[in-house]
Amino acid sequence: MATVDSAHEASTTGRSAARIPISRPFIGDEEKAAVLAVLDSGMLVQGPQVAALEEEFAALLGVRHAIANASGTAALHLALLAHDIGPGDEVITSAFSFVATVNTILYVGARPVFADVDERTFNLDPAAVAEAVTPRTRAIVPVHLYGLPCDMDGIASVAAEHGLTVIEDAAQAIGATYRGRPVGTFGTGCFSLYATKNVASGEGGVVTTDDDRIADRVRLLRQHGMRARYAYETLGYNLRMTDLHAAIGRVQLGRLDEMTRRRRANAAVLSRSLTSVTTPTVPDDRDHVWHQYTVRVARPDLSRDEAVRRLDEAGIGTGIFYPEGLHQLPHVREVVGDQRLPVTERLTSEVLSLPVHPALVEDDLARVVAAVNGL
Ligand SMILES: Cc1ncc(COP(=O)(O)O)c(C=O)c1O
DSSP: OOOHHHHHHHHHSGGGGGOBOSOOOOOOHHHHHHHHHHHHHTOOBSSHHHHHHHHHHHHHHTOSEEEEESOHHHHHHHHHHHTTOOTTOEEEEESSSOHHHHHHHHHTTOEEEEEOBOTTTSSBOHHHHHHHOOTTEEEEEOBOGGGOOOOHHHHHHHHHHHTOEEEEEOTTOTTOEETTEETTSSSEEEEEOBTTSSSOOBSOEEEEESOHHHHHHHHHHHBTTBSSTTOBOSOOOBOOOBHHHHHHHHHHHHTHHHHHHHHHHHHHHHHHHOOSSBOOOOOTTEEOOOSSEEEEOOBTTBOHHHHHHHHHHTTBOOBOSOSSOGGGSHHHHHHHOOOOOHHHHHHHHHEEEEOOOTTOOHHHHHHHHHHHHTO
């Protein structure tokens, strides 16, 4: 994954003037001023900036509670804990995701159960989810991969039929909507504010919910299980957000509409212009926020590795998110054994993400299109 460091390196090395990174944090004077103001304030952790970010985040989604914490991983961990999911429980999720999706299920001692994805959307196939339900299933964790919402009607109907909790992994999808409704409002929502995300505070996470009891549990668990000072109600953790991160996140949140517009415009150019690879499909009932613009390279005359190599030579940064399914990782196989997920396995061997971030200019896009069409 491209990081702040690699984006920085790309902009400071010799080759870089011409290099187009796969992602680049969009940090300006406002973020810098916001951080300096926090440093001068004397309140560095879970202070007024965190409270303001929580209010603004909740207002953006139209939910009762947004609880800021240390990372998207922490958000998923806290959500699972708050719903009392643990040993003996099964949680159905997608293996076509970042490792945090499965690790957090393992952290709480539950068993991950993978359902295969829909080939067109790369997201959980509700029919496969329905087949994976057993008497031990407690929750479904749909992942809105690359910023495209899952089929939430399909998932909600399986959840309702079996009385299951829905915890959305919306780490990549802030601002995305399904039938006009924002992701993170269909169940307990988990967002990431990591450096490359659409709202990037450096590190950070947010849990969203309309349920007062779940919100209270998340707040308690993120700070040592402490209700009043040194009054410990339960085993808790230190998963707080700092005010430095919250201050950056607030500036970024204020720019989200503009940044998403740019991502959508960039994606539209790519989808209109690319001819040599399979471009993404977006069903009519959902709005994509293009955290990643991901094509499929499935040509007998061109391997994905060769495509990556040639694009790299042309100064185009790419990413493979993700090179294998989570069910294939050694520490996961130890728990779930051998499983075949044919669609996930095919897609993870074909996907290639191209630059779509808001810092791209027209000329960058033209170069990406020319290089990809020349493959
Ligand atoms: C799908 C998905 N889930 C969870 C996470 C974890 O978020 P974080 O890196 O903020 O811990 C990420 C981010 O990398 C992600 O992409």
